[in-house]
Amino acid sequence: MHRVVITGQGTINALGSDVAQTLAGFREGRCGIGPLEFRDVERLSIRIGGQVRGYDPECHFNRQEIALYDRFTQFAILAGREALAQSGLAFLDGSESQQAGVVMGTAGGGLLTQDENYRTVYEEGKNRVHPFVVPKLMNNAAASHLSMTYNLQGPSFTVATACASSNHAMGLAFQLIRAGSARVMLTGGSESMLCFGGIKAWEGLRVMSRDACRPFSANRNGMVQGEGAAVFVFEEYEHARRRGAEILAEVVGFAMTSDAEDIVMPSRQGAARAMRGALADAGLAPDRVGYINAHGTGTTANDKTECAAVADVFGTHADRLMISSTKSMHGHVIGGTGAIELLACIMALRDGVIAPTIGYQEPDPECALDIVPNEAREARVEVAMSNAFAFGGLNAVLALRRI
Amino acid sequence: MAQDVASEVIRIIAEQAVLDPADVTPDSTLETLGIDSLGLVEAIFAIEETFDIQVPFNANDPGATEFDISSVAAIIAAVEDLVAKKG
Structure with a gap:
């Protein structure tokens, strides 16, 4: 049984585009929830969410990457990039890379890609969609692009258990390292469902709040959806110690x-x-x-x-x-x-x-x-x-x- | 029209409860009919589609909204009200 520690963390979400901004948001008790902005939002009865604002994919990715990366994949890569940079494991090679993998959680996968392309064929009546629709929308796209970007050749997969997806993902990454099946795992979760079809589906269930997310408050009236990603570097303890990595916490159970x-x-x-x-x-x-x-x-x-x-x-x-x-x-x-x-x-x-x-x-x-x-x-x-x-x-x- | 609303609402509720409409009486409650929260949400969806109305209902706080679901008669009255307001 190997001990497992966390040596890097990265995120993008409604509170900020990196860990520092997000933690500042937590300290300030800042609310990242606000009016949703996307096409056809006026046809929704639920119009608030934790949207990532002021986000421009072209600041982070080239044209070819944007053609292949749904927003949930982009978020995962940005978070993974930050986590790996902190860990000091910028790029792995040789046997190191074969003992490193990715486990990501997502529920909707490339839901924005699906929504856009349904619109194209059903609403606009077009008979042709972009050739990359399938590799863009598949739930494992984020995990796969992380493995490709950082040459992680060990066990990689995606877990979809709705709201528990990323905890299941991180738990499995923990177990893989603990059991000796991997030494380094990028793990976390990513989601981007804030679009007309995504929220319309949730509206139907009638569990969403129109004004605020107030957990544990007697006057709470439902959930509010957000978007974003967080990715961590999980690493075998001795491996992290040998290379003098800064350890953020230990995963124990x-x-x-x-x-x-x-x-x-x-x-x-x-x-x-x-x-x-x-x-x-x-x-x-x-x-x-x-x-x-x-x-x-x-x-x-x-x-x-x-x-x-x-x-x-x-x-x-x-x-x-x-x-x-x-x-x-x-x-x-x-x-x-x-x-x-x-x-x-x-x-x-x-x-x-x-x-x-x-x-x-x-x-x-x-x-x-x-x-x-x-x-x-x-x-x-x-x-x-x-x-x-x-x-x-x-x-x-x-x-x-x-x- | 009022009679139609009542019979349509009863038909929708009966379908959710897997009962004959004749077995759904005005004083029946969702509980006595065995309709759970998912069944209720589905019934409200069917009511909205049938009458082309918006039913104000949040599953987090069924009691707080103006849409009274305490009995079949209350639901019928609430739907009649919404249909009348629609004009």
């Missing part, structure tokens, strides 16, 4: 469970089993956990179920730990959300700053935990946990330790 109950409603038992499993995997007592980055979607059902599950797992310690939902700031980034939220876990461990749950207005007796309302807080944390509970009842929880 991971567990996955399935509710086997309902396609949309969350389960207290399924969530609790995943948290207990991650603690057991890490060999940690519950009272070592100082911070949980909640799934915290801002829906009635998730937030009360999650708080009940936390109470089940942590007992009296549930009242001492801090739990916050950063979705209130960057929105729910679906298949990329767990990765962006892991940044808040690492910030808690490294910097001793707990990202707040913003938009909090009214206490809910069913969510009576310390949710770090509205303002970031300084606290020393030894172990942080990240929850993700997906539609379809698929749960994935990671545990990180300060190093």
Whole structure:
């Protein structure tokens, strides 16, 4: 069993185009959610989201790359580039490259590419689409382009478990290194579903808020979608030490469970089993956990179920730990959300700053935990946990330790 | 028209509950009919499509919206109101 550490992190999301801006956003309790801007938005009833603003692909990619990269792939590459630069592993070769891979999470994959091209053939009646539609929209495009860009020749694949995709992805990357199947893994998640068709589909489910994402607040009225990516360099501990890499945190535990109950409603038992499993995997007592980055979607059902599950797992310690939902700031980034939220876990461990749950207005007796309302807080944390509970009842929880 | 709205709403609800429309009475509730939250969202979609109306409903807070879903009679009244407002 090898130890696994994180030696690089990168992101782009509604709070900023890199890690520094995003962490500044967490510290300030800044809200990245605002009016959506895209074609036909006036035909939607939900018009807010955590959109990446002022983004120009031509500042980052050449014409050929843009022809091949859907927005979700672009986000993944930008995040991967930042993470690798920090890790000092700019480009691997020889046997090193064969022991390095990529596991990414996404739910929608190249949904913007699909939306644009459906419009072309159905609305505009054209009989021809761009030749790269398929390689652009496929869910593994981001993972594949990361492997090609950085010559990562080991195990690479994409995980699609809706809102838990990136936690599943990072957990599997952790397991691959721990088991000795890889030494370095780029891992995280990416999502870009903020387009007319993407939001129209979500509207139908009637779980979206028209005004704000207010996790754990009694007056919460639904989720708000975001977009973006976060990518991390997971590395075998001795490998990282030998090359003198700066270690951001250690990944110590991971567990996955399935509710086997309902396609949309969350389960207290399924969530609790995943948290207990991650603690057991890490060999940690519950009272070592100082911070949980909640799934915290801002829906009635998730937030009360999650708080009940936390109470089940942590007992009296549930009242001492801090739990916050950063979705209130960057929105729910679906298949990329767990990765962006892991940044808040690492910030808690490294910097001793707990990202707040913003938009909090009214206490809910069913969510009576310390949710770090509205303002970031300084606290020393030894172990942080990240929850993700997906539609379809698929749960994935990671545990990180300060190093 | 009022009679048509009532019978159409009952037809939609009966379809969700997998019941004969005759078994859906005005005092039935979604709970007694065994319609869960997904079934409700689907029924509202069918109502919107049938009557060409927008039903104000958020699954996060079914009680807070002006669209009363406490019984079949309440749903019919709410739909009749929305249809009338449409003109």
